[in-house]
Every structure is written in C-alpha cells, then in structure tokens.
Amino acid sequence: MTSRQPHYHTALAAFALCCVLAPGPGGAEVNIYSARQEPLIKPLLDRFSKRRGVKVRLVTGKADALLARLKLEGRDSPADLLITTDAGRLYRAKEAGLLQAVESETLNANIAPRYRDPQNHWFGLSLRARAILAVAGKADTAAPARYESLADPVWRGRICIRSSDNIYNQSLVASMMHANGADATLAWAKGLVANFARPPAGGDRDQILAAAGGLCDIAVANTYYLAMMLQSGNAAQREAAKKIRVVWPNQRDRGVHINISGAGVTRAAKHREDAVALLEYLAGADAQRWYAEANNEYPVLDGIAPGAVLQAWGEFKADDINLELLGRLNRDAVELTNRAGWR
Amino acid sequence: MAAVATPRSAIGAGFSALHTGARIASTLILLPVAALAVCVFLPSGGVWPHLLETTLGLYLKDSALLAAGVVLGAAVIGGGGAWLCTVCDFPGRRFLEWALILPLAFPAYIIAYTYTGMLDYGGWLHQRLGAQALPSIRSMGGGIAVLSLVLYPYLYLLVRATLLQQSASLVEAARTLGFGAWRTFAQLMLPVARPAIAAGAAIVAMETLSDYATVKHFGIQTFSVGVLRTWFGLDSLVGAAQLSTLLLFFTAGLVACERLARRRAGYYNAGQREALGAVYPLRGARAWAATAACALPVTLGFALPAAQLAAWAWPARGAVFSGDYRELIANTLLLGAGAALATAAVAVLLAYARRRRPRDRLGWLHRAATFGYAAPGVVVAVGVMLVCTTLEKAAGAGAALAGIASPGLFLSGTLFILYFAYTTRFLTLGFNSVETSLLKVSRNMDYAAATLRASGGETLRAIHLPMIRTGLLTAMLLVFVDVIKELPATLVLRPFDFNTLAVRAYEMASNEQLPGIALPSLTIVAAGLLPLTLLARRIARRPARTLMRR
Numbered sequence: 064m065t066s067r068q069p070h071y072h073t074a075l076a077a078f079a080l081c082c083v084l085a086p087g088p089g090g091a092e093v094n095i096y097s098a099r100q101e102p103l104i105k106p107l108l109d110r111f112s113k114r115r116g117v118k119v120r121l122v123t124g125k126a127d128a129l130l131a132r133l134k135l136e137g138r139d140s141p142a143d144l145l146i147t148t149d150a151g152r153l154y155r156a157k158e159a160g161l162l163q164a165v166e167s168e169t170l171n172a173n174i175a176p177r178y179r180d181p182q183n184h185w186f187g188l189s190l191r192a193r194a195i196l197a198v199a200g201k202a203d204t205a206a207p208a209r210y211e212s213l214a215d216p217v218w219r220g221r222i223c224i225r226s227s228d229n230i231y232n233q234s235l236v237a238s239m240m241h242a243n244g245a246d247a248t249l250a251w252a253k254g255l256v257a258n259f260a261r262p263p264a265g266g267d268r269d270q271i272l273a274a275a276g277g278l279c280d281i282a283v284a285n286t287y288y289l290a291m292m293l294q295s296g297n298a299a300q301r302e303a304a305k306k307i308r309v310v311w312p313n314q315r316d317r318g319v320h321i322n323i324s325g326a327g328v329t330r331a332a333k334h335r336e337d338a339v340a341l342l343e344y345l346a347g348a349d350a351q352r353w354y355a356e357a358n359n360e361y362p363v364l365d366g367i368a369p370g371a372v373l374q375a376w377g378e379f380k381a382d383d384i385n386l387e388l389l390g391r392l393n394r395d396a397v398e399l400t401n402r403a404g405w406r
Numbered sequence: 407m408a409a410v411a412t413p414r415s416a417i418g419a420g421f422s423a424l425h426t427g428a429r430i431a432s433t434l435i436l437l438p439v440a441a442l443a444v445c446v447f448l449p450s451g452g453v454w455p456h457l458l459e460t461t462l463g464l465y466l467k468d469s470a471l472l473a474a475g476v477v478l479g480a481a482v483i484g485g486g487g488a489w490l491c492t493v494c495d496f497p498g499r500r501f502l503e504w505a506l507i508l509p510l511a512f513p514a515y516i517i518a519y520t521y522t523g524m525l526d527y528g529g530w531l532h533q534r535l536g537a538q539a540l541p542s543i544r545s546m547g548g549g550i551a552v553l554s555l556v557l558y559p560y561l562y563l564l565v566r567a568t569l570l571q572q573s574a575s576l577v578e579a580a581r582t583l584g585f586g587a588w589r590t591f592a593q594l595m596l597p598v599a600r601p602a603i604a605a606g607a608a609i610v611a612m613e614t615l616s617d618y619a620t621v622k623h624f625g626i627q628t629f630s631v632g633v634l635r636t637w638f639g640l641d642s643l644v645g646a647a648q649l650s651t652l653l654l655f656f657t658a659g660l661v662a663c664e665r666l667a668r669r670r671a672g673y674y675n676a677g678q679r680e681a682l683g684a685v686y687p688l689r690g691a692r693a694w695a696a697t698a699a700c701a702l703p704v705t706l707g708f709a710l711p712a713a714q715l716a717a718w719a720w721p722a723r724g725a726v727f728s729g730d731y732r733e734l735i736a737n738t739l740l741l742g743a744g745a746a747l748a749t750a751a752v753a754v755l756l757a758y759a760r761r762r763r764p765r766d767r768l769g770w771l772h773r774a775a776t777f778g779y780a781a782p783g784v785v786v787a788v789g790v791m792l793v794c795t796t797l798e799k800a801a802g803a804g805a806a807l808a809g810i811a812s813p814g815l816f817l818s819g820t821l822f823i824l825y826f827a828y829t830t831r832f833l834t835l836g837f838n839s840v841e842t843s844l845l846k847v848s849r850n851m852d853y854a855a856a857t858l859r860a861s862g863g864e865t866l867r868a869i870h871l872p873m874i875r876t877g878l879l880t881a882m883l884l885v886f887v888d889v890i891k892e893l894p895a896t897l898v899l900r901p902f903d904f905n906t907l908a909v910r911a912y913e914m915a916s917n918e919q920l921p922g923i924a925l926p927s928l929t930i931v932a933a934g935l936l937p938l939t940l941l942a943r944r945i946a947r948r949p950a951r952t953l954m955r956r
Contacts, residue, residue: 094902100913120902127638128898131788135795139815228635264544264625276527299528397639401460406627
C-alpha cells in the first residue's frame with residue numbers, strides 16, 4: 064500500500080523548485096513596463112542594449128493593468144520607463160504621480176511641444192493617424208470629408224467602426240469634444256451609432272476586412288493597419304486592402320486626428336540616466352526610421368520620411384491640439400459614448 | 407446520536423495545525439477578493455449614477471442571456487454526451503468517450519479568433535459560402551456557441567463521473583421494468599446526475615461571466631466588459647471593483663444554489679458494486695445518430711479549429727525549434743505545474759479541514775475562498791497585487807523599525823505572486839474535485855482510524871489521500887490546463903522578460919495578426935492534450951474495479 068502512494072514530498076520539492084526558478088535581477092539595466100507589444104518594441108530595445116551595453120528588461124501588458132502595478136509597487140517599483148500606445152494613459156500616469164520630469168535637449172529638439180507633456184513628464188515617440196477608409200467604387204467619390212459628416216443620414220447602415228472601449232475612438236471623441244463642444248459631439252455620436260452597419264466588434268483590421276467584404280462602405284481605422292494589410296504575406300488581406308481608399312478628413316479645418324505612442328521615466332526609476340538615454344535613442348533618427356519603415360507609423364522627428372506605403376497616401380494636415388487634452392477629456396468622452404449607445 | 411457524537415469529537419480534537427493552516431490559507435486566498443469587496447465602501451467618483459443611467463442594464467441583460475445560453479448549451483452537449491457515452495453503445499464510442507473532453511484544451515478566445523478568421527473576408531468558409539449565407543458569428547449567438555463548445559467538457563466530466571459511480575443494477579432494474587433508454591434517462595439518470603449538472607453549471611457560469619477576451623471580440627457587453635470599461639475608460643478602479651463585487655454576489659448566489667442541490671445528494675460510496683457500462687446497445691440509424699451527436703461537438707470545438715490553426719501555422723512551423731520558443735514552452739509548463747501543485751495542496755488542506763470539522767464556525771471562509779473564479783482575471787490580479795504590496799510595505803516598515811535593510815518587493819514580480827493569483831482564481835476547480843472525492847469516502851474509515859488512535863495527518867496520508875487520488879489528479883490536471891490558457895493575470899503579474907505561450911498568442915492577436923496566433927495557440931492545445939488524455943483515462947476507469955483492486 065505504501066509503495067502505491069503518490070510521492071507528496073516530491074511534489075512539495077517540485078513546487079519549491081518552481082518558485083525558485085524565477086529569473087533574478089542583473090547588473091546595469093533599464094526596466095520597462097510597456098503597453099506596446101513586444102514585437103513592436105523589442106527590436107529597438109535590442110539595438111539600444113547593444114549600443115550602450117545596458118541590459119534592457121521588459122514586461123508588456125495592458126496599459127491600465129501596468130499602471131496599477133506601477134502604482135501599487137510604489138517607490139520600490141523596479142520599472143524605470145513606462146511605454147504606452149496613447150497619450151491618455153501617459154496623462155493618467157502623470158496625474159497619479161507615477162512619472163517624473165525629464166529635461167533633455169535632444170528630446171526637446173526632436174519632439175514638437177504638442178506631442179509631449181507641458182512639464183516634460185512624457186514624450187510622444189511615434190504618430191498614428193485615424194483616417195476615414197472608403198471602399199473604392201462605392202463610397203470614395205462621395206466619401207465624408209469630415210469626421211462630422213460620418214453622422215449624416217446618407218451613411219445609414221454603411222459605417223463600420225470598432226467599440227468605443229478602444230482608446231483610439233475615445234481619443235477621437237475627446238478631440239471632437241474639444242473642437243465642437245460636448246452637446247454637438249453627443250448629437251454626432253448618436254448619429255454615428257445610427258449609421259453603424261453592425262454592432263461594433265473586433266479591432267481596426269476587422270473593420271477594414273468587413274468593408275472589403277461588402278458589409279459596409281466606410282470604415283474608420285488607424286492607417287498602419289491598412290499598411291500592414293497591404294504588406295501582408297496573406298493574399299486575401301492584400302486583396303482586401305487594395306479595395307480601400309484613404310480619405311484624410313477635416314483638411315479644410317482642424318486636420319486629421321492624431322494619437323501617439325510614447326513613454327515617460329517613472330518616479331521610482333533606479334536607473335534614471337540609462338532610461339533617459341533610451342528615451343533619447345527612441346526619439347533619434349535610427350529608431351524613428353525603424354518606426355516609419357517596420358511599423359508604418361509616422362515619425363515624430365522632422366526630416367524622417369514615412370515608409371513607401373504611407374507616402375503613397377500623400378501628405379495631410381494634422382490636428383495640432385496638445386495631446387494632453389486627450390487625456391484630460393478621456394473620461395468625459397467615454398461617458399459621452401455611453402450616453403450615445405456606442406457600445 | 408450519542409454513538410455518532412463520540413467518534414466525531416474524537417476526530418475533531420487535536421490536529422489543530424490542520425485547522426490553523428486551513429484558516430491561514432483560506433484567509434490569504436480570500437484577501438484579494440475581499441479587497442474588492444471593501445471597495446464597496448469607497449467613493450467611486452460618481453460612476454454609479456452614470457452607469458445606472460446608461461449601460462448597466464445592458465451589462466445585466468447580456469450577462470444573463472450569455473450565462474443562461476452557455477449553461478444550457480453546455481448542459482445539453484456535456485450531459486447528453488456523458489449519457490450516450492456511458493450508458494449506450496454505438497460505433498466509435500470508445501474514441502468519442504475521451505475525445506469529448508478535447509475542446510477543454512482550447513482557450514475560448516482562440517476558438518473565437520479562429521472562427522472569425524474562417525468566416526471573415528478572406529477566410530475559406532467566407533469564400534465557399536459567401537458573406538450573405540453566414541450568420542454573423544460576432545453576436546450573442548456566436549458567443550454562446552463558442553463558449554458552450556469550450557466549456558461543456560466540465561459538465562461532461564462531472565456527469566460522466568457520477569453516472570459511472572451508479573450501480574449497474576439500478577439501470578438493470580429499470581430495464582426489467584421495461585424502461586427504454588429515454589425513459590431511464592429522464593426518470594432515473596437525470597435526477598441522479600442533478601448535483602453533478604448543478605456543479606458543472608456553476609463552473610460553466612463562472613467561467614462565462616469572468617471571460618473577457620471572447621465576449622470583447624464578439625461585441626457582447628457582459629459584466630466583465632463593463633468592469634474593464636469602467637476601469638480603463640472611466641478611470642475608476644473603485645467603480646470597477648464595485649461592479650466586480652456585484653458579479654461576485656451573483657456568483658455566491660449560484661454557488662449557494664449548487665450547494666443546496668448537492669446537499670440532498672449526500673450519498674457515500676456504499677462499497678463494492680458492479681460497474682455501470684454500456685447497457686443500451688443502439689442499432690441502425692439511432693446508433694449513427696448517437697455517433698454524429700457526439701462527433702459534432704468534438705469536430706466544431708476541436709478538430710476544425712485545430713485544423714485551421716495548423717493550416718495557418720504551417721508556414722512558420724520552423725519557429726517551434728528556436729530557443730525562444732523552447733523558453734516559451736518551458737515557462738508555460740513551469741506556471742501550469744507549479745499552480746497545479748499549489749492549488750491541489752490548498753484544496754486538500756481546506757477540504758480535509760472541512761471534513762474533520764464539518765460544523766466549524768469559520769467554515770464559510772473555505773467556501774468564500776473559492777469565489778475568485780468568477781471575477782475577471784485582471785481584477786483578481788489587482789487584488790493579489792494589493793495584498794502582496796501591502797505585505798511588502800509592512801515588512802519594509804518592520805525592517806525600518808528593526809534598523810535593518812528593507813526587503814523591498816520580495817513578492818511582486820516573482821513567480822510566487824503568479825502562483826498566488828492562480829490559486830485564488832482556480833481554487834474552486836481543485837476544491838470541488840477534492841471535496842467531491844472526499845465525500846465519497848465513508849466516514850466509517852475516519853472512525854476506524856480514530857479507534858486505532860491514528861492522528862489526523864496519518865489518517866490523511868494512509869487513508870484519504872490514496873482513496874481520493876483520482877479526484878486529486880483531476881484537480882491538478884484541470885488547474886494545469888486552465889493555467890496554461892490563462893492570460894490577463896499572467897500578463898500583468900509576470901517577472902521581467904518572462905513570456906508564455908498565451909502571452910505570445912495575445913500579442914499576435916492584439917496586433918491583429920490572426921495567423922500569428924496559430925503557432926503558440928496550437929502549442930497551448932498540445933500542452934493541454936497530455937494531461938487531458940491522462941484525465942480521460944482516469945475517468946474511463948470504472949471506480950468499482952479500482953476499489954476492488956485495492
């Protein structure tokens with residue numbers, strides 16, 4: 064009977080081993096909490112690591128979950144740098160006292176004031192444009208020239224856009240609240256909801272696919288998704304993307320809505336100098352070129368040309384509000400979409 | 407009564423280490439959830455009036471519809487499958503009997519992504535059938551279908567285990583009375599399996615309500631979506647915690663119902679019986695209909711999505727052999743194995759403490775400790791971080807008083823915090839399985855051991871653990887399979903540079919690169935297959951025979 068018993072001591076020892084196997088800290092390093100996914104940031108970090116001889120360690124995750132971790136860990140937090148994919152979360156981190164000011168001539172020179180925090184707590188590192196995408200032959204000739212026109216009754220049942228849970232939509236709404244006021248934006252959002260071809264589901268790429276598949280005539284999405292689809296290894300994705308025309312909205316007034324991916328040095332940073340050096344590297348020509356070519360985003364650094372696909376869509380006028388406003392207005396924007404019934 | 411009272415007091419006396427340990431463990435595990443509940447008393451920054459006015463009704467409606475639909479779907483597939491495979495015989499039964507649990511290896515969101523990939527523009531189903539011919543899978547119906555397909559194995563496992571424990575003579579008696587298969591099913595087996603169905607339904611409902619990724623992908627507005635929208639969008643973690651607490655109360659209600667259902671079914675293993683097995687051989691069309699009915703969920707919930715993923719992954723198959731990928735697999739297994747061991751240990755501790763002192767005043771602690779299953783993983787993760795950082799700060803303050811160096815963050819960012827989170831989240835799977843097996847061990851065993859003056863620890867080791875081995879193994883395998891699929895808690899709590907298969911699949915999915923998720927997803931499924939096969943072999947074994955052999 065005894066010999067048939069499972070080995071509980073072995074099990075205990077195995078568990079202890081499982082706990083001990085956690086990787087330990089090393090020497091000179093920069094530790095990053097990143098809402099940007101590993102494939103979209105790791106290559107740059109590796110290049111920086113090689114150049115400066117500093118180890119770079121990474122945890123990726125959802126921005127707000129990482130913010131909660133940073134906040135709870137407090138001044139003991141190992142994180143030196145916080146990377147997000149929108150300005151709203153950086154604003155939130157700053158408001159929560161999780162970031163610190165960085166005075167750097169390189170950063171000030173490379174990044175336009177509207178793409179960084181007024182007190183230099185965070186910096187935009189790449190730009191993404193939210194455009195109106197029209198199905199060629201169906202909607203491009205009469206495509207809405209402004210975001211505001213998306214609420215026009217002619218587009219009833221013809222628009223695909225993702226959930227307002229998504230930060231890009233929340234930021235777009237925030238920018239419209241800033242431009243047109245809350246009441247007009249609420250009326251607009253209600254009109255937009257009435258024009259949905261289907262209840263929002265999936266991501267930006269899904270909206271483009273739905274438009275290409277004939278479910279709707281207009282999709283609203285960030286342009287790098289369309290660029291990725293055009294360069295996709297999958298023939299169906301390329302074929303779908305080719306049916307789509309990019310329409311730059313609001314060219315006669317405030318311009319296309321822009322958001323950033325960006326970063327800030329944490330207040331708890333133990334490796335401040337290396338963290339600032341990493342920020343400067345990310346805002347420099349080498350990294351900016353990579354953003355433009357590998358990621359199909361628009362560089363923040365003037366003089367770096369966007370990738371070939373982006374150039375083909377031509378230049379456009381961008382909304383020049385300070386992106387801090389997107390953070391300030393984020394909660395109001397979400398409440399507004401709740402009221403409008405935009406799921 | 408007096409005769410019963412004497413051995414019970416003998417059993418309850420002494421062995422207080424067990425009860426102290428059980429209380430510490432259940433308190434620790436309850437803390438992250440309790441931290442959420444405490445938020446009920448904090449101001450939420452005006453979130454509630456806004457939610458009441460706008461979206462709360464929608465969250466309630468979608469949650470109720472989805473949970474009801476999935477429970478019904480899972481009960482029909484899981485319960486029906488268990489009945490057919492256990493009591494009837496038909497072509498392919500021996501294969502389908504274990505194949506029916508395979509969908510458990512799939513993370514629900516992966517099935518969701520796979521089906522949308524097949525049905526959306528460019529997918530092969532879309533090309534074959536055209537856009538108009540297909541119902542939109544991104545809908546309530548799609549969500550119910552996908553979640554039912556992934557979750558029914560829980561019901562299947564539980565119902566099958568219950569059916570296998572029934573004496574064959576019961577069904578024989580029904581046959582002698584001239585009952586057909588349907589009548590035996592409706593009048594005999596359904597009542598007998600009711601506790602198992604209730605327990606399974608509770609698990610399925612909790613998994614459904616805590617799911618985020620699948621419902622998000624389909625645009626269904628459940629409570630989980632509302633919780634995260636309140637947190638991420640309205641920037642109110644307190645409001646989100648309050649919504650989660652509401653969800654937990656709802657779950658507590660479900661659990662109470664399940665308890666009630668089970669209380670009436672307190673039968674212990676009465677000793678040796680003849681095993682129940684395939685007493686209704688089906689013939690002709692009915693037999694093939696049974697084969698089709700069992701093959702359909704296996705096809706839709708496993709074979710078809712696995713084939714699609716394999717087709718997507720094929721061009722990138724070489725990556726499996728890279729060092730990076732080996733590390734992903736090793737990390738995933740490390741988390742699964744550690745969490746399975748930790749959860750099983752805690753489950754035994756709590757279930758055994760409960761058995762020794764069934765009327766313990768603090769018994770509710772053990773029950774409450776299993777509620778973490780119903781909250782969205784990322785919310786549980788925040789609760790766990792709150793508990794750990796509070797302990798760390800207390801230790802730091804203590805060190806400062808004592809004049810020694812602060813230990814810093816000795817829990818955060820280690821594997822321990824991950825195991826803590828998994829135990830909080832998945833304890834109910836382990837606890838249910840262990841407790842149910844313990845219930846089947848006759849109390850006469852305890853009394854006999856007490857008469858022989860065996861201590862509680864000796865009794866546990868010599869009698870109970872060997873007898874509940876199958877239940878214990880089931881607990882560990884279920885937790886293992888769930889942990890390797892788990893994403894939100896893993897994502898935020900993990901140490902630096904620590905990636906798992908689920909994390910990789912998520913990063914590919916959030917980059918909206920559907921084919922990119924294929925390879926890591928298939929590997930998760932493959933890693934889950936081995937434990938599931940073990941599980942299937944265990945449940946195929948007739949318990950009566952196991953008893954006799956011993």
